[in-house]
Amino acid sequence: MKNYRLHFIRHGLTGANRQGAYAGRRTDVELAPEGIRELLQLKERYQYPQVDVVFCSPLTRCIQTAGVLYPQAELQVVPAMAEMDFGEFDGLTLEDLGDREDYRRWLQNSLTEAPPGGESMEEFGHRVAVGLSSILAYVMKEQVQDAAIVTHGGVIRAVLSAMALPRLDPGQMMVGNGRGYTCFVTPQLWMRDRVIEVAGVMPHGAASAAVLNPELAALLEKADQMARGEKA
DSSP states (O other), rough: OOOOOEEEEOOOOBBBHHTBBBOTTTTOOOOOOOOHHHHHHHHSSSSSSSEEEEESSSSSHHHHHHHHHHHEEEEEEEGGGSSSOOOOTOOOHHHEEEEEHHHHHHHHHHTEEHHHHEEOOHHHHHHHHHHHHHHHHHHHHOOOOEEEEEEEEEHHHHHHHHHHOOOOOOOGGGGOTTOOOOOOOOOHHHHHOOOOOOOOEEETSSSSSSSHHHHHHHHHHHHHHHHTTTOO
């Protein structure tokens, strides 16, 4: 039985990333000029494999990223691969949210607790799993050997943490802009266990996928401290 390759790629840098703001499915921002330059530099320095189809989040930053990296490829938008819905927290920074009790409560129980008007990690993970299943159904039916999935950091973490082997360290799942992972899909393994296999870093030739812009790295570190009940 034929095997397949999926190349997961996080979108390029946006202004919201630079601000250290939560940018979910409600924040439809464009790539920053710096983000486009970085994608072109990554494309020149490393290898983004040729693909038959690009599956893409419906948000502008992902569609633009797909256009930079794969201008000639067939593009299919998959709404389920949009970033997490952060509800009222979307577009806000840690400085905006730090004193809110509902924000602290969400950080400490984000698996089942949803931001006001948003979705919990559990709900988000289920949505992503449905989206990945629909992509793989198409890939197997149409015999697509190589496909790219241009999406968001949260979506890639959801896949790696729940649907991919080997399990990566948490730090390895924090993928940088324009980076991600190539995964092998064995139909038998997917149909039996709903698991894909992590094969390497995207783009090919890069040493690491976990190269975060400083503002996002700081946001994640402070949020993690608050989730543990420490002062940020």
